[in-house]
Amino acid sequence: MDTISSSIIPAALNLLFSGDPELWEIIAISFRVSGTAILIAMPASLLTAFILAYWQFPGRRLLISIFNTLLAVPAVVVGLTLYLILSRQGPLGEWKLLFTQTAMIMGQIALAFPILVSMGHSALQSADRRVWETARTLGASAPRSFYTVMREVRFGLLAAMFAAFGRIIAEVGASMMLGGNILHHTRNIPTAIAMEASKGEFALGIALGLVLLILAFSLNALLHHVQGKGQLTT
Amino acid sequence: MSSSPQLQVSALNKQFAGRPILINVDLTLHRGKAYLLSGANGAGKTTLLRIIAGLEKPDSSRFDLGQGPMKWRHCRSTLQSKTLYLHQHPYMFDGSVRYNLGYALPRGLTRELRNERIDKALEWAELNSYAKTPAKTLSSGECQRISLARAWLKRPDMLLLDEPTANLDQESRQRTLDLLVALKQDGISMLVASHDPAHLSTLVDSHIHLDNGKTICLEHQEQIPRGNSKITPIRRIKA
Numbered sequence: 187m188d189t190i191s192s193s194i195i196p197a198a199l200n201l202l203f204s205g206d207p208e209l210w211e212i213i214a215i216s217f218r219v220s221g222t223a224i225l226i227a228m229p230a231s232l233l234t235a236f237i238l239a240y241w242q243f244p245g246r247r248l249l250i251s252i253f254n255t256l257l258a259v260p261a262v263v264v265g266l267t268l269y270l271i272l273s274r275q276g277p278l279g280e281w282k283l284l285f286t287q288t289a290m291i292m293g294q295i296a297l298a299f300p301i302l303v304s305m306g307h308s309a310l311q312s313a314d315r316r317v318w319e320t321a322r323t324l325g326a327s328a329p330r331s332f333y334t335v336m337r338e339v340r341f342g343l344l345a346a347m348f349a350a351f352g353r354i355i356a357e358v359g360a361s362m363m364l365g366g367n368i369l370h371h372t373r374n375i376p377t378a379i380a381m382e383a384s385k386g387e388f389a390l391g392i393a394l395g396l397v398l399l400i401l402a403f404s405l406n407a408l409l410h411h412v413q414g415k416g417q418l419t420t
Numbered sequence: 421m422s423s424s425p426q427l428q429v430s431a432l433n434k435q436f437a438g439r440p441i442l443i444n445v446d447l448t449l450h451r452g453k454a455y456l457l458s459g460a461n462g463a464g465k466t467t468l469l470r471i472i473a474g475l476e477k478p479d480s481s482r483f484d485l486g487q488g489p490m491k492w493r494h495c496r497s498t499l500q501s502k503t504l505y506l507h508q509h510p511y512m513f514d515g516s517v518r519y520n521l522g523y524a525l526p527r528g529l530t531r532e533l534r535n536e537r538i539d540k541a542l543e544w545a546e547l548n549s550y551a552k553t554p555a556k557t558l559s560s561g562e563c564q565r566i567s568l569a570r571a572w573l574k575r576p577d578m579l580l581l582d583e584p585t586a587n588l589d590q591e592s593r594q595r596t597l598d599l600l601v602a603l604k605q606d607g608i609s610m611l612v613a614s615h616d617p618a619h620l621s622t623l624v625d626s627h628i629h630l631d632n633g634k635t636i637c638l639e640h641q642e643q644i645p646r647g648n649s650k651i652t653p654i655r656r657i658k659a
Binding site: 319 | 473475507574
């Protein structure tokens with residue numbers, strides 16, 4: 187314990203605040219991959235959540251159950267499935283995407299999608315049905331009415347987005363299997379932490395862990411801030 | 421009725437969970453007229469309004485908007501564009517009163533024209549002092565006036581109102597009624613569901629009563645029959 191407090195944590199803080207290029211490159215890769223995955227997953231997942239909340243069709247409840255079940259699927263299983271698809275013998279092997287950031291983004295989209303659908307669906311379900319009806323009867327087109335509903339439940343959707351982002355930026359299984367933890371290319375925060383810990387090099391791991399902690403705190407603080415603003419104005 | 425029919429509905433049926441709500445309803449509404457829609461709780465008033473507004477799908481029906489009879493699904497978008505349905509408790513979007521009024525304006529207007537029309541609507545509904553107030557924080561009466569100001573901005577052919585004066589105090593009720601009369605004078609026809617016909621006597625021209633899922637159309641001032649089983653249609657308006 188003495189070693190941690192006396193040498194590892196100061197070394198980690200030094201790495202973090204001295205602008206260590208390797209550490210900040212890993213952080214940049216993490217944010218780029220996870221940010222891209224969220225941005226790609228958001229439109230389709232919100233549309234899916236909206237359809238599940240507002241339309242009645244056969245199999246709707248089954249679909250909701252499937253998305254809720256997918257929340258519990260381990261990242262490594264998602265990684266393994268995509269690995270088999272993208273590997274040389276797999277159906278998409280010719281695309282040569284394995285061990286690239288694109289493959290990592292695909293894995294993180296697969297992880298984020300059910301979270302966004304499930305939490306988005308809950309947020310939309312709690313919305314007043316009169317939002318859609320008022321928008322439509324006031325002459326808004328279907329896309330504008332959709333946007334209006336999304337605007338009314340924006341805090342719930344923001345919470346879904348933060349939850350999904352927090353989950354995918356910290357997952358190690360899919361990133362390791364699909365990215366391969368290649369320095370300067372696919373090494374992100376969680377894969378770097380796992381590798382550094384296995385080498386017994388804790389300083390870099392602790393520094394990266396601190397980044398994840400600061401990120402989690404910042405996202406929560408931001409969410410509380412905007413929700414608080416919403417309560418004041420509504 | 422001297423004016424031409426604006427909307428004719430025939431053979432309209434609607435069930436909820438196997439229970440018939442509206443049975444072979446025939447209805448003819450004329451341009452510029454205001455109709456009171458009465459009936460007991462659960463008689464189907466709100467359902468009928470929502471179907472005419474294009475918000476609720478009937479099981480079967482024929483609608484004639486002046487272009488010959490057609491199925492509801494074929495004229496749904498026309499119904500949505502030509503009518504405006506006001507909920508019993510109007511929904512206010514998250515934003516200021518100005519934002520809520522601006523929502524009723526068509527897109528593509530210049531900022532100046534948009535602001536000018538919103539200012540006029542605020543003045544029309546006597547809401548000037550609330551322009552920047554979050555609409556969700558206002559009282560029921562003020563929300564009702566915002567919803568009518570939105571109607572004033574949208575200028576629909578027909579206004580469908582669900583209990584517009586319910587749960588309002590005397591003053592708010594009178595102000596709501598004054599705005600409704602003003603909208604009617606602008607040529608907007610109305611179908612007003614209400615349990616309280618006496619308060620709407622200065623507004624409505626005709627009276628439609630829903631009973632056991634069927635419509636009975638009565639002329640203005642005529643008494644609504646009491647007792648569900650002994651109703652004699654005084655005058656049924658046919659398409």
